[in-house]
Amino acid sequence: MQQPEQVDTFAHSGEVGLVEWHDYESSRPFTFQNGDTIPGFRLRYETYGKLNAEGSNAILVCHALSGDHHCAGVHSIRDRKPGWWNNMIGPGKPIDTNRFFVICSNCLGGCQGSTGPTSINPETNRPYHLDFPVVTIGDMVRAQHRLVTEELGVQEMYAVVGGSMGGMQVLEWGVRYPEFVRRLLPMATTARQNAQAIAFNEVGRLAIVQDPNWHDGAYPPGQGPHVGLAVARMMAHITYLSDQGLDQKFGRERISRAAARTLFDAEFQVESYLRYQGQSFTNRFDANTYLYFTKALDRFDLYGESGRLEETFEAIRARTLVVGFTSDWLFPPKQNREIALALLRAGKNAGYAEVDLPLGHDSFLVHAPELYDLVERFLI
Amino acid sequence: MQQPEQVDTFAHSGEVGLVEWHDYESSRPFTFQNGDTIPGFRLRYETYGKLNAEGSNAILVCHALSGDHHCAGVHSIRDRKPGWWNNMIGPGKPIDTNRFFVICSNCLGGCQGSTGPTSINPETNRPYHLDFPVVTIGDMVRAQHRLVTEELGVQEMYAVVGGSMGGMQVLEWGVRYPEFVRRLLPMATTARQNAQAIAFNEVGRLAIVQDPNWHDGAYPPGQGPHVGLAVARMMAHITYLSDQGLDQKFGRERISRAAARTLFDAEFQVESYLRYQGQSFTNRFDANTYLYFTKALDRFDLYGESGRLEETFEAIRARTLVVGFTSDWLFPPKQNREIALALLRAGKNAGYAEVDLPLGHDSFLVHAPELYDLVERFLI
Structure with missing residues (x-):
């Protein structure tokens, strides 16, 4: 799920303001x-x-x-x-x-x-x-x-x-x-869900469960299969957007070439964006919940x-x-x-x-x- | 790339037969x-x-x-x-x-x-x-x-x-x-390639280079980042097919439930198919070539x-x-x-x-x- 691109000012609207859970x-x-x-x-x-x-x-x-x-x-x-x-x-x-x-x-x-x-x-x-x-x-x-x-x-x-x-x-x-x-x-x-949506979820799950830090789900708090979860999230994130939307937002724009020291650093802006999405997701989301929820989706x-x-x-x-x-x-x-x-x-x-x-x-x-x-x- | 589903018999055609490289x-x-x-x-x-x-x-x-x-x-x-x-x-x-x-x-x-x-x-x-x-x-x-x-x-x-x-x-x-x-x-x-195609390639590359068996590309012959390469291949394979094609071929068909002993074993046929694709790919393809070729695609x-x-x-x-x-x-x-x-x-x-x-x-x-x-x- 992507965050809204901007805080909207709906006509004549105010803000909910301070809230607590x-x-x-x-x-x-x-x-x-x-x-x-x-x-x-x-x-x-x-x-x-x-x-x-x-x-x-x-x-x-x-x-x-x-x-x-x-x-x-x-x-x-x-x-x-x-x-x-x-x-x-x-x-x-x-x-x-x-x-x-x-x-x-x-x-x-x-x-x-x-x-x-x-x-x-x-x-x-x-x-x-x-x-x-x-x-x-x-x-x-x-x-x-x-x-x-x-x-x-x-x-x-x-x-x-x-x-x-x-x-x-x-x-x-x-x-x-x-x-x-x-x-x-x-x-x-x-x-x-159709077969394609199941297929994408399955690839994400495999990236997680095959990460050596998954430990059959018994990883310590704050640790876990961060690489697999980031890969799963990056892939899923592509499916949340669109061909046209990605082209409009990133196209083939490159980040500073000087910053791309090796072939497999991020070179295109879309790569850098996705890496950030994957990385930040691992800081806020649990890999096992990701597994359970994607299964819930697939079985729905x-x-x-x-x-x-x-x-x-x-x-x-x-x-x-x-x-x-x-x-x-x-x-x-x-x-x-x-x-x-x-x-x-x-x-x-x-x-x-x-x-x-x-x-x-x-x-x-x-x-x-x-x-x-x-x-x-x-x-x- | 998918293998043709059948050996075609083009009208009045013969076969190339035995060949060697x-x-x-x-x-x-x-x-x-x-x-x-x-x-x-x-x-x-x-x-x-x-x-x-x-x-x-x-x-x-x-x-x-x-x-x-x-x-x-x-x-x-x-x-x-x-x-x-x-x-x-x-x-x-x-x-x-x-x-x-x-x-x-x-x-x-x-x-x-x-x-x-x-x-x-x-x-x-x-x-x-x-x-x-x-x-x-x-x-x-x-x-x-x-x-x-x-x-x-x-x-x-x-x-x-x-x-x-x-x-x-x-x-x-x-x-x-x-x-x-x-x-x-x-x-x-x-x-x-547009941003979406680059994005998919980038996720595949990250799955590979973050596999602990990649070793900055210096893995021994026959070994290497098989998990990352399989994940990359599975994801890419989805992009080679289509929503409709996957629905026609697999739909939501399940493999034998008895065989699905745990939640994260393959449950749907499309999952089993993709796993096979990923696994067999690692037996015939080199992860570094995958990295180099996807970069060639992205930069084209x-x-x-x-x-x-x-x-x-x-x-x-x-x-x-x-x-x-x-x-x-x-x-x-x-x-x-x-x-x-x-x-x-x-x-x-x-x-x-x-x-x-x-x-x-x-x-x-x-x-x-x-x-x-x-x-x-x-x-x-």
Whole structure:
């Protein structure tokens, strides 16, 4: 997931401003879809705006693979990097914190404060590592459901919104909790990954598990398969962008030749950019979470045994707007369209909007007034 | 580069049959474009058909990044895998060995018998490793020129043909030796790589050079950065195929679940396929050659200082047919079209054909009667 290129100033909008995260501790056992149980879990989350008396104005924002709970505002007045969807969320912005109580939680299995492979297994007092249960998109959503109902007092969810892996969660919310959710707004996503997306994830996983520092997942905190994780991230990052976007941003521009002392130093700007992306990712993300989450993506399949998406969608009650992006080749328009078509075939209230942006899969994160309008109107 | 899916039986065609390779040893010094000189070099090559008395019926076939000199026929009667373009080359086939003297050489810098980083540096009696000069597409072509003129007695080249990196060599032949070449047939190629293609190559190179077994390129024969090379190959292999092709071939098919003992074993068929591709590649290809060749690809740029491709093409005398493939997203149709357009802007005899095949970049290698017809007619 790429950070927005700029902090957007949405017309007449303000900023969420200073925010802080909270930890929700669920002390009841949680059984994963695969049958494994953990005694409880933590979800780290943020909220912006206020829940109304009826508990009916909440919007849940679901993050993508490498995202987190910090989707708007800043953590200190010196914090120069706002949350990852700060252009979309705030007072007067498309997801308007003057109207809505906005919630975003780090996913179960994550590495940014929520319970995941790096967490201490209370039964052994040692990190779970690969003893952490295999997590699915459905498990993530079920854990979030506890957070919003048991901790935050949400009575019904005004909307669930998210892109990429977040969009999968949006769909899963609609299917699992049809009586609870009023609107679904999945973007740049798919009801099941195709072979190419699985293939890219598999190469990334192999880069990680074959890194000698992976140690079958039992690496010490702060250490681990940094080389493999950086390679996985660099490759994935290419799939989040686009041919055209990379050409516009980097083309064949070279960095100072003087700096390229050997043949295999970064020579082109795009190389230097990718290296930075890979390196910085290893400082903030856990390799095991990367493995678990990519598996969750690959196994996500709403087509079910019958292979008919509309059967799965029979359950959905929410109004749905699916947004695809012309230049997204990871989850291309066709896959997004197909979600809306299957909803329509199932007789649901659904629409599809295709936004013409050149920036690839990450288009949902960048400054895009056309997208802002769609989101704002859908949430009225 | 993918092997053809089947041994094609072109209408009324026969097979090249048993072939053997030869080694051309050039004992004169060779100075690379970067100014470095080696005392001589070897090119391993094969030929099929016979050179006519005038030395004017030769066709040079240029191979892609991971290809070699063995493009047709078999090496023994028990050899079940013919050369990589056996469907295209043979008696009565599009590149007709009854008419033409077909030459294919392993590139300078390669690892399949030609002089490259694994070769012994006669000045040190040790392998070159990273002391091997930085090789360019132009250097490859200049070495081939010695082979065909000094060793094989070719007086003029009837045609130069090749896809991908081979297509770059085809263009370079036309520019460097305009009086010598009659026809150019580049396929699935580009006059310069865009940022996305450079980015993928860079991730592959980093996977290799960060493998602890790389040892700055000085690994012993048969050993080396096999993990990094396999990762690089797997990733690259995805870019040689297509979304649609992978879906048709693998979809979301799973291999036996019983065989998937742990979460990170291959689960989907596409994963198992890619793992095999990566593994088998490390058995036949040298990691340093992979580094050198991908750099040659990235630096290839016929646009030159002026940024105007037609200026570079002023030199060309050959008739040219550029072939692009609809589903090729590594060197997409647009980049192939642009080659033909620039030739036309330069007043040259050039055309562009776009072949609608779903198999991505590797489409030039597969059974495709429409492509056979184009090649056959162009070579009349």
